[in-house]
Amino acid sequence: MKLRRTLAVAAVGGLLAVPVAAAPANASHGSDDRVTRTGSCSGSADWKLKVKSDDGRLEVEGEVDSNKNGQVWRWRIRHNGALSAKGTKTTQPPSGSFSVERKIVDLAGTDHVVFRARHVGSGQVCRGVINFG
Amino acid sequence: MAKGGPVRFLRHPVVQYVAAGALMLVAIAAATAWLSGRAATNQARSEARRSTELLAQSVVEPAVPRKLMRVDVGAVDRLDRAIRDTLALADVARVKIWRRDGTIVYSDQSELIGQRFSLGEEEVRVLEGAPTEAEVSDLGKPENQLERTSGGLLEVYTRITTPEGDPLLFEAYYPLDRLDVRRSAYLRAFRPITLGGLLLFLVATTPLLALLTRRLEAAAAEREQLLVRASGASEAERRRIARDLHDGVVQDLAATAFGLSAAAREKDVPPQLTERLQGFSASLRSSLRGLRSLLVEIHPPDLQATGLVAALEDLVAPAEARGVEATVSVTGAELLDERGTALVWRVAQESVRNSLRHASAEHLWVTLSPQPAGVVLEVRDDGDGFDPDATTSPEHFGLRGLASLATDNGGRLDVESRPGAGTTIRLEVPAR
Numbered sequence: 237m238k239l240r241r242t243l244a245v246a247a248v249g250g251l252l253a254v255p256v257a258a259a260p261a262n263a264s265h266g267s268d269d270r271v272t273r274t275g276s277c278s279g280s281a282d283w284k285l286k287v288k289s290d291d292g293r294l295e296v297e298g299e300v301d302s303n304k305n306g307q308v309w310r311w312r313i314r315h316n317g318a319l320s321a322k323g324t325k326t327t328q329p330p331s332g333s334f335s336v337e338r339k340i341v342d343l344a345g346t347d348h349v350v351f352r353a354r355h356v357g358s359g360q361v362c363r364g365v366i367n368f369g
Numbered sequence: 370m371a372k373g374g375p376v377r378f379l380r381h382p383v384v385q386y387v388a389a390g391a392l393m394l395v396a397i398a399a400a401t402a403w404l405s406g407r408a409a410t411n412q413a414r415s416e417a418r419r420s421t422e423l424l425a426q427s428v429v430e431p432a433v434p435r436k437l438m439r440v441d442v443g444a445v446d447r448l449d450r451a452i453r454d455t456l457a458l459a460d461v462a463r464v465k466i467w468r469r470d471g472t473i474v475y476s477d478q479s480e481l482i483g484q485r486f487s488l489g490e491e492e493v494r495v496l497e498g499a500p501t502e503a504e505v506s507d508l509g510k511p512e513n514q515l516e517r518t519s520g521g522l523l524e525v526y527t528r529i530t531t532p533e534g535d536p537l538l539f540e541a542y543y544p545l546d547r548l549d550v551r552r553s554a555y556l557r558a559f560r561p562i563t564l565g566g567l568l569l570f571l572v573a574t575t576p577l578l579a580l581l582t583r584r585l586e587a588a589a590a591e592r593e594q595l596l597v598r599a600s601g602a603s604e605a606e607r608r609r610i611a612r613d614l615h616d617g618v619v620q621d622l623a624a625t626a627f628g629l630s631a632a633a634r635e636k637d638v639p640p641q642l643t644e645r646l647q648g649f650s651a652s653l654r655s656s657l658r659g660l661r662s663l664l665v666e667i668h669p670p671d672l673q674a675t676g677l678v679a680a681l682e683d684l685v686a687p688a689e690a691r692g693v694e695a696t697v698s699v700t701g702a703e704l705l706d707e708r709g710t711a712l713v714w715r716v717a718q719e720s721v722r723n724s725l726r727h728a729s730a731e732h733l734w735v736t737l738s739p740q741p742a743g744v745v746l747e748v749r750d751d752g753d754g755f756d757p758d759a760t761t762s763p764e765h766f767g768l769r770g771l772a773s774l775a776t777d778n779g780g781r782l783d784v785e786s787r788p789g790a791g792t793t794i795r796l797e798v799p800a801r
């Protein structure tokens with residue numbers, strides 16, 4: 237674990253790079269190597285993005301809460317601009333939400349992590365960014 | 370004899386046999402350990418090569434995503450997720466995937482990803498299609514600086530191909546501790562066969578050797594006793610002959626010489642006959658002196674009566690004729706009883722004879738002196754000397770016979786000699 241990880245913060249650039257977000261994202265990080273950001277999507281849904289250190293890797297968890305069950309969302313995780321993982325998820329009861337979790341390598345320097353989800357039906361977009369490290 | 374207890378112990382055949390066997394055991398143990406280590410290393414390398422090839426072909430290569438050659442971070446993430454758990458199960462300490470230019474495109478140690486080092490010749494050859502290679506890692510290399518292992522690593526590299534068809538070098542590292550475990554296993558397997566077999570052989574043959582040695586020693590002791598008895602019988606025979614000659618022939622010759630002298634002095638004997646009779650008488654007296662000297666040589670008539678000093682001086686009398694300067698010094702003879710005196714005479718006789726016959730000495734010293742332990746006779750020369758351990762010379766048996774004789778009479782005989790350094794024969798006799 238690198239000490240600098242404890243000082244990890246969400247970058248301001250992450251906020252500026254969300255043109256479709258209706259409301260600003262909120263960042264928080266605890267005393268351990270973990271950063272969490274939340275925000276609103278371009279519609280009525282909310283998103284949450286967490287990045288934490290885990291055994292030499294970074295664990296990325298993205299979550300979308302639309303309060304409507306059965307919605308199909310396409311999602312992607314980008315790591316330093318490269319596509320690290322992608323897939324399709326359907327919101328599930330009781331909360332009408334879905335979450336995805338993937339591990340990515342903990343590279344030297346700052347890791348730029350982007351979680352993006354798009355509702356297939358309405359085109360609503362959720363996007364969260366964390367610069368970790 | 371000249372050597373002490375420890376030396377005699379070390380020269381014992383059984384001790385030497387057991388010592389040689391122990392040395393052989395140590396040598397075989399060392400050789401077995403070395404061979405086991407080599408076999409274990411080869412076996413471990415071979416297994417590591419097979420494991421690595423299997424890992425590369427069945428796990429890593431199918432999981433290599435496109436764009437890994439370009440160190441695309443997303444591709445690195447996907448490969449990492451695909452293989453990391455399997456690598457952990459395979460007991461692999463480290464993994465690196467290299468590009469031809471020395472760039473590490475993937476490693477489970479993420480700090481290495483994207484770094485560039487120079488590839489060795491063998492690694493390049495494998496990358497170009499040579500068979501899988503295995504070698505002990507040089508932890509001093511820059512690409513291994515992050516390794517924290519204390520027991521060393523065995524690195525194995527083989528070639529894999531990207532979906533685009535580009536070659537990559539897959540390198541897996543294994544802890545060398547496994548070699549020690551395998552070496553111990555081999556050693557355990559070999560030890561009963563090699564060391565156990567030899568140990569059993571030693572255990573089985575040592576008693577046989579001890580038995581044979583005891584028989585040889587018993588035979589030697591019996592031969593010594595025979596020599597002593599033969600010597601005693603010879604002594605008795607000499608004594609009888611000397612007594613018979615002294616009491617018979619010597620007395621008769623003395624009487625005849627005396628009679629001839631008396632006859633020569635009678636007045637009615639013609640002067641011509643007187644002269645002849647005196648000549649016969651002188652010749653007889655000369656023969657009588659020669660016969661008496663011979664009797665002293667055969668057996669001193671009475672050491673107590675004539676005195677040990679005179680007998681010892683008579684004993685060394687022939688030395689002058691041989692060019693040997695002999696010195697006799699006697700003190701404390703009165704402390705000896707009859708047996709002690711006879712023993713001193715017998716040892717002195719044998720020692721002086723041996724010295725004059727074999728030593729080629731310039732000086733000979735015969736010394737009798739009182740000591741705290743008793744009376745000590747020392748016959749010493751500055752001659753050629755000999756090896757007291759040699760068992761081939763006749764003198765050796767004579768000296769061993771004397772040693773037994775000394776022991777039987779409560780004394781002790783020591784021989785100190787070595788080639789070129791003269792000889793000292795020392796007899797300790799208890800004082801009466």
